[in-house]
Amino acid sequence: IEAEDKVFIKESMEGANEADVAALLDELDMQEALYVLRVLDDELAADILIELDEDDQFKIITSMEHTELAALIDHMDSDDAVDILNQLGVNEREDVISHLQEKEKSAHILDLLRYDEDSAGGLMAKEFIKANQNWTVVQTINEIRRQAENVEKIYSIYVVDNKERLLGRVSLKRIILSAADTKIADIFEDDQISVPTHMRQEEVAEIMRKYDLESIPVVNVKNKLVGRITIDDILDVIREQSEEDIQAMTGLSDDVEESDSIFRIAKARLPWLLIGVVGGLMGAGIIDFFEDGLQKVIALASFIPLVAATGGNVGIQSSSLVVQTLAAKSVFSDTPWQRFIKGFLIALVNGVVLGGFVLAVVVFVYKHEFIFGVTIGLAMFCVVLLASFMGTVTPILLNRFGVNPAIASGPFITTANDLLGLAVYFGVAMLLLNL
Amino acid sequence: IEAEDKVFIKESMEGANEADVAALLDELDMQEALYVLRVLDDELAADILIELDEDDQFKIITSMEHTELAALIDHMDSDDAVDILNQLGVNEREDVISHLQEKEKSAHILDLLRYDEDSAGGLMAKEFIKANQNWTVVQTINEIRRQAENVEKIYSIYVVDNKERLLGRVSLKRIILSAADTKIADIFEDDQISVPTHMRQEEVAEIMRKYDLESIPVVNVKNKLVGRITIDDILDVIREQSEEDIQAMTGLSDDVEESDSIFRIAKARLPWLLIGVVGGLMGAGIIDFFEDGLQKVIALASFIPLVAATGGNVGIQSSSLVVQTLAAKSVFSDTPWQRFIKGFLIALVNGVVLGGFVLAVVVFVYKHEFIFGVTIGLAMFCVVLLASFMGTVTPILLNRFGVNPAIASGPFITTANDLLGLAVYFGVAMLLLNL
Known part of the structure; x- marks a missing residue:
C-alpha cells in the first residue's frame, strides 16, 4: 500500500469510513501515517486524526507544521479541536490558533480552552442549533x-x-x-x-x-x-472511567496499554508492587515478634496463607460493593451508620460459616487438637469481621476526601488488611493457646 | 404525599420527568408505588415502569392484573415491552400478549421474544422509520x-x-x-x-x-x-458489562446491590470465599509437608505473607492488562508468542528489582545470613515470573473458551497463584538451605 501511489491511496481511503482508516493508520509507523494524511484532503484527514489513538495523535500533531495542523483544525468541531490543542504546549497552541482561517472557530476554541478538560465545559462543543x-x-x-x-x-x-x-x-x-x-x-x-x-x-x-x-x-x-x-x-x-476504576483496583499507577514499551509497563507496575513488598516485609516483622510462640506450635505457620487470603478476599468484596454504590450515585437511603450495621451483619453470617468450616476441617481432616481448631476458626471469624469493616469504611472515607474510592480495592488496602489480619491471628493464638 | 390525594398525585407527577418519578417510586414500598401508577394515565405509567429498578419492576408487574399490564405495554416501544415480558413465565407472558389492543405491536413483540436477550435481536426495537x-x-x-x-x-x-x-x-x-x-x-x-x-x-x-x-x-x-x-x-x-467485570474480579457470584438483603449479599459472597478458604487449607497442607525444614529455620515462616501477597499482586496486574486489551477488541498485532515474551521481559525487570530489594532488606535490616537473604530474594524473583506468566496466560485461555476473562483477576486464580507461590518458595528454600 505504501508504494507512494498517491492516487490509489486517495481513492481507496475516500470510500472508507474514517474510523476504519484510523484503525489502519494505528498500525502504520508515524512517517507513513503522516504521509497518508497529507495525501488525503483536509476534511477527511481531520476526521481521521480525531479518531486516532491519543499516543499516535500526539506524535503526528507534534511533527506537523503549524499551518498544516491549523488547516485540519478548521474542519473540526470545536470540542475535537480543543482535545487536539490541549496536547500541545501553550505557545504552540496559540501559534496554531493564529493560523486558523475561520475567525468564529478560533473564538470558540479560545473560549473552550478556558474550561477544565474533565468538566462539562471541557466536553462541550460550540456547534449546535x-x-x-x-x-x-x-x-x-x-x-x-x-x-x-x-x-x-x-x-x-x-x-x-x-x-x-x-x-x-x-x-x-x-x-x-x-x-x-x-x-x-x-x-x-x-x-x-x-x-x-x-x-x-x-x-x-x-x-x-x-x-x-x-x-x-x-x-x-x-x-x-x-x-x-x-x-x-x-x-x-x-x-475511560471504567478503565480507571479497574486500574485503580489492580494497582497500575499509570495509564498503560499492552502495546506500550516493556519498561513503561514495568515502571507503572512497580510502585504498587513495592508497597506490597514493604507490607510483606512488615508482616515478616510481625511474625518475627511472635517467633517464640511459633516455635512451640509450628503448625500455626501453616495457616498464615489461609488467614491472609481470606482477609484479602473479604476486603475486596466489601469494598467493591460500596464502590459500585458510590459510583451509581443513587440516593443514599441508608445512613453510614445503617450501612455499617448491615456490613457487620453480613460479615457475621460469613464469618460464622467460614470459621465453623475451618474449625471442622482443621480438627477432623488435619487431626489437630480441638483447641487448635478453635484458635484457627476464631481467628478466621475475627479476620472476616475486621476485613469487612475496613472494606466498607475505607472507600467511604476516600470518597469523602475526593479520592477515587476504587483504589480501596487495590493493593494498598489489601496490604493493610493483610497486616491487621496477621496481628489478629497471632493475637488470638497467643491468648487461646497460652503461648 | 401518600394521603390518597389522587388529583394531587396526578398533577404533581405529570409535570415531572419519568426518570425522576421512577427514582421516587424506588423509595416507596410496592403497594404505594402500584397505587401511584394506577392513578396516573397509562402512557406516563408505562414510561415510569420502564425506568424502574429491575427488582421493583418485577414486584410490580407480578402483582398487576394481566389486562392492566397489557394496557401499559400498549404504550411501550417493542424493545421495552419485551424486557418487561421476559421477566414473566411463558404462560403469563402469552396471556398478557393476548390482552394487547394493538395487533401490530403484539406481532412485533412475539417476533422479538424469539431472540436471545443478550444479542442484537434482543436489544432492538421494531419502531423505526x-x-x-x-x-x-x-x-x-x-x-x-x-x-x-x-x-x-x-x-x-x-x-x-x-x-x-x-x-x-x-x-x-x-x-x-x-x-x-x-x-x-x-x-x-x-x-x-x-x-x-x-x-x-x-x-x-x-x-x-x-x-x-x-x-x-x-x-x-x-x-x-x-x-x-x-x-x-x-x-x-x-x-452492565463494566459492573459484571468488576464483580468477576472481586468474586461476587451473583448480581447483587448494596440495597439487597443481608442474606442475599452474604450468599453471593460465600462461594468465592469458600474457594479461597479451601485454597488456604491446601496451602496449609503444602506448608505441613515442609514442616521439618520450617522447624529448622523458623524464620522462613515470617516471609510467607510476603511471597503470597507479591504473587497475588503481580498476577492481578498482569491479568488486568490482558483483560483490558481483550475487552477493547483492538486488532491484535502481537501473536500469543510475542505477548508471552513481552510479559516475560516485564516480569524479569520487576522480578530483579523486587528480588534485589528484598534480599537487601532481609540481610541488612533484618540481619539474617546472606544465604538466607538470597533464598528469599530468589523465591520472590521466581514467584514474580510465575505469577506474571499465570496472569497473562489464564485470561487468554479463558477468553478462547468463551469465559469472561475478567474472572482471571478474581479469587480463583489468585488462590491458585498463592498455592504455586508457596510451593516455589519452599522448594527454593529446601534447595538453597539444604533442608
Missing part, C-alpha cells in the same frame, strides 16, 4: 440551512429567549411535522434538563444515562446557553 | 407523520430497496434541507453499517462507539432490515 422562541418553523429551518455545514449531527434544537437563556428544546421531527408559520414558542418542550459548565464529566454521563438523552445543553451561571455535549463524547467518558 | 429508495422527500415526510405516534425518537431514516434490503440511511437534517420532490435515492448515504440479529450485545456496543452512532440498523441473514438499536440501550449494556 439554537432557535429563538419567537421564530417560526421556517425561520428555524433557514437557521438549520445556514449552519448545516458546521453542525454535523442535529439532535434537538435548543430554544432560547431574547437574552439567550435556555427555555427548552424542540425535536427535528416536530419541526418537520409542523406548519411553516407555526411559532417555536407553541411547539417546544420546556423540560430544561441542562448541565452547568463546571459539572464533572462523570455526573454529566450519569444524567444523560438517566434521562436517555443523546445530547444535553450546557449553560453558564446565568442560564445562558453556551454549548452542547453529545453522546459520543459521553461514551468515551464512561469507557 | 424506513423509506424506500424510490420515494420522494414528501412521501418520506408523510411516512414520518404516519409513524410519529409510534417512533418517539428518529435519528436516521433507513433506506431500503423493494425487497426491504438495507441500502443506507438519510438524516432528518438532509430531509429538511432537500426539495420536496427530491428522490431519496439521490440524497441517502450508502454506508451500510449494520449488525446481524445474532451479534452479541457487547460487540454492538463496541461498533456503535467506534463509529459514533446514536442508532444502528439490525438486519437478518438476507440483509433485510428488521429493527434498530438506539444508544440509550447501549449505555445500559456498557454499564
